[in-house]
Amino acid sequence: MSDQSNNNAVAGANVVEIDAVVIGAGFGGLRMLHELRGRGLRAQILEAAPDLGGTWYWNRYPGARTDSESWTYAYSFSTELQDEWDWSERFPTQDEVHRYLRHVADKFDLRKDIVFDTRVVSAVYEEETGRWLVTTEDGKRYHCQYLVTALGLLSLPYKPDFDGIDKFEGEWYVTGRWPRENVEFAGKRVAVIGTGATAVQAIPLIAQTAAQLTVFQRTPNYVLPARNYTLTDFERESIRASYDEIWRKARKHPFGYAFDRAGVTKKDVTPDEHRNILERGWETGGFRFIFETFDDITLDQEANEIASEFVREKIRTIVKDPDTADLLCPKDYPIVSKRPPLGHFYYEAFNRDNVSLIDVSSTPITEITAGGVRVGDDEYSADVIVFATGFDAGTGAYNHIDIRGRGGQTLREKWAEGPRTHLGISVDGFPNMFMVSGPQSPFGNIPVVVEGTVEWIGDAIGHLRMNELDTIEPTAESVESWWQLLQDYINATLLPRGRHSWFLGANIPGKPRGVLFFFGGVGTYRKTCQAAADGGYDGFTIESIHSHRRRAMCTSQLIGGTQ
Template sequence: MSTATNTVSGQTNASAATDCDAVVVGAGLAGLHQLYRLRRLGLNVVAFEASDGVGGVWHHNRYPGARVDSHFPHYQYWFSRDLWEESEWTERFPAQPEIEAYLNHACDKFGLREHIRFNTKVTAAHYDEASGTWTVSTDDGKSLTTRFLVLNSGGLSAPRQSPFPGAGTFRGVSCHTASWPKDGVELAGKRVGVIGTAATGIQVIQTIAPIVSHLSVFQRTPNFAVPMKNPKITPEQNSAAQADFERLRGVVHNTFGGFAYEGEPPMFDDTDEAERQARLEELWAAGTLQIWGGAFADAFANAEASHYVTEFVRAKIRARINDPKLADKLLPTDHYFGSRRVPLETGYFETYNRDNVELVDLREEPIVSIDAAGINTATRHIDLDVIIYATGFEAGVGAINRIAITGRDHRSLRDEWNKALRTTVGMQVHGFPNLFMTMAPFAPASALCNLPVCADHQVDWIGDAIAYVHTNGKTSIEPSAETEAAWMAHHVEVSEPTMLGSNKNSWYRHKREDGSIGELIAYAGGIPQYRETCDAMVASGFKGFIVR
């Protein structure tokens, strides 16, 4: 047993003894940083990781073609210059093995592995108001008590399982992209079906099409995508980025989405037709995500600008598909470009020009069931050797809701969120003292941010809040109901009127247990506005929070 000690001020919190000061759930990109930050505060921290290794999504998502869509040098930790200067990247958009190796290196460099309990899933957490402690239970039947509970379980880490009857009867190989076997899956010469055409599905489809005998792509919702330009990174480029660390760090933390682009985007109405075309052509050729939200300063808020960019992208995609009727099926018509996540792709649309690739439009012939030999649609049976589920995740809240969390007065977080999803700056919830989270709804990190940048800020804010409780000899901290309501009102004000709010069919919207469409989880106010609010909370001594 240990009593929580504030090594920053030398004071000791005289409240109930605990097994540890803090529990961190998850050892992915944010979880490792959180563990590092809390250890730097001098806290006794235990981290739980459900898998057998670190890396989170980069440990599980080993599917063919898996790579990041944040371009060099943005997708790496910003809290350590030493680590930055040790990192030698090989591609502009690194693939899964390179990122997983990087996160393992960071874990070992900072001595974090010994504080992580692997192959252990947190199943429940109960807050005891009398002692001000959390009891955290795990799937091995054990439990421990802690003062602080930090959920770094990931916004896209709870995969959606097959909703189709008979999935368990399939005699071939079936797997979800988010739990890809370490030894891989034999695909060469096989009849393969891929269900899902969002970011992950696109990467899988374009990668395996040349090696399988036949590929059936089951598409429910067509998606926009932008060509990825992925050259090798030279030693000189690595050195230049390392030398530019301080400037880049200052820039990315004050941009809308965590990327340092040259120049500010113009307002749509401040450009003429020639300027608009030239700008879009330049951004399209750049091969990054800059065209998404960065084509014009008001691209998310100005319907005319959104329509203009959307038509430009549609024309670019249509020109790459040989069959006009097929192009009609592959081109979205029910949402603006950028109102759903925009993937990067490499020859994805040309994949459908291949003789061995077939598009199954689920809006015309939905999947009815799966049997031992393959998939039954409403009109036919498709024989398959392999079924790949690229069906996405329970975004934003899925991983958190898989833990039975009860706060003050036996409140169930899962039940409360099913009625009305809410957070305060995406990091705390009223009624759940000393419970923190990253990548939760209503913060840039939930959807519209280069994660290492947004996680950097959230991890530090959580560390500051915990340090504040210790320094002042207090027991707990949580937002007041008024503070939470004010944040939710602000979120609705800046996010719902945008093009993101216009699209009711994307993972940016919360899906309730009954299947109904709920809140827009993507915060569209941008990093600077978000940081200003969060930093003001710290500077004010957490005014508007209940600190006991």
């Protein structure tokens, strides 16, 4: 069938004609919908889940909560929203974050433009019309000028394909797809596979009721104490009064937090002063241990090793059994080269009589048996298995949608050797496709990253509409330059030395290794994006469909004339 026949078929079919389709109703998708509406566009979100929330809908495992402080894990676009919402804790639970997002959706009447239980299977760019045809699993189709993916950086759980899992006679769960109904651990033998951020949160709670908890660890983490606490009315009032300054700091901070830079490096202090500053950071808790102690922890190997050994000493102090403590100590990679989780009495859980730790770094899990987990020749009995094995970060969710750009090229083909983007927002060959927190955007406090990106996308679409232009697309040269910039930034740090780090896709067997995130800092990123916009969208090709057709026709005639 010709392209023209395809277009006629689309026009005559039952297709929803709309300005923009947003895929995903998490933090990014909700904010994007609000932005598009405010600019007068007809937009809809397509969401696979039965409710909004994205990560905060699916990740309802025991202990799930933010690792960002509540007052910055929120939207900044509405003063009224800030003034009326009360956070209860420093690090809110999954349920509280989910309630917050539902409150936002209700307050701004977003639900009427969200289609739930709708999984997108394909999105195809039509060069003739300059529009996208989006198809869902149930056969519905949407025809739009702008396609926005808000799929999330950590939205596709990774469950290793262990042999024998179908034979397991007990219950098994994946933390990233936790059931809505209550899961009972009381009196049961529980196996938790993995010791990443989700496992670190779940293990202390599961240990409280399980008859026996066996934790299988491949790579130990540097787990920082969260030091969570309940917010008082006085603290909430102070936060509200300080929001302008909070957001000013967060937008400039390398990782999007409202933290003051330490202003100190290893060379500025004596060994005793160094120790005292680290102690203060440990007691303050959270990521402040990294960002408010020394500015060179991620850059200088010696400064990093001092901080790394400090954490190892804390582990040995907390965990009573020396052998268990030694297994829990990371020894062969620098702190922060993998994303450090925040713990809520994580190490203390290993002092319980009903908790044991199994090292699978040298002897991996052989199979899942009918009665439990086999490691080498040893079998560990379990009634329940919890797979806390992380996510296929950055690109995973994109690989599950058939996205096709110019010439029918798929995004999977385009990214066969790793993602290539410009600004982590767009891809050459895929006009008018925008990514919110896409691969190669900053890694940091997601709401702060999201809002900057959404505003940039809104401005870009506004620029097109105001100037009666149809498409925007990065040049191949700008994509290549962005890729090189990512290499330069990460190679200036200690981050490439992380073991099995999802920063580089190294946690997924067979996944191309590459830089998945921008590590030049959230503040730097915002300035870079703004500079591109201020320069007339430097690095992008912007045109009308009619001029593109005329150019293609002239090229065709020229080629025909030379034959």
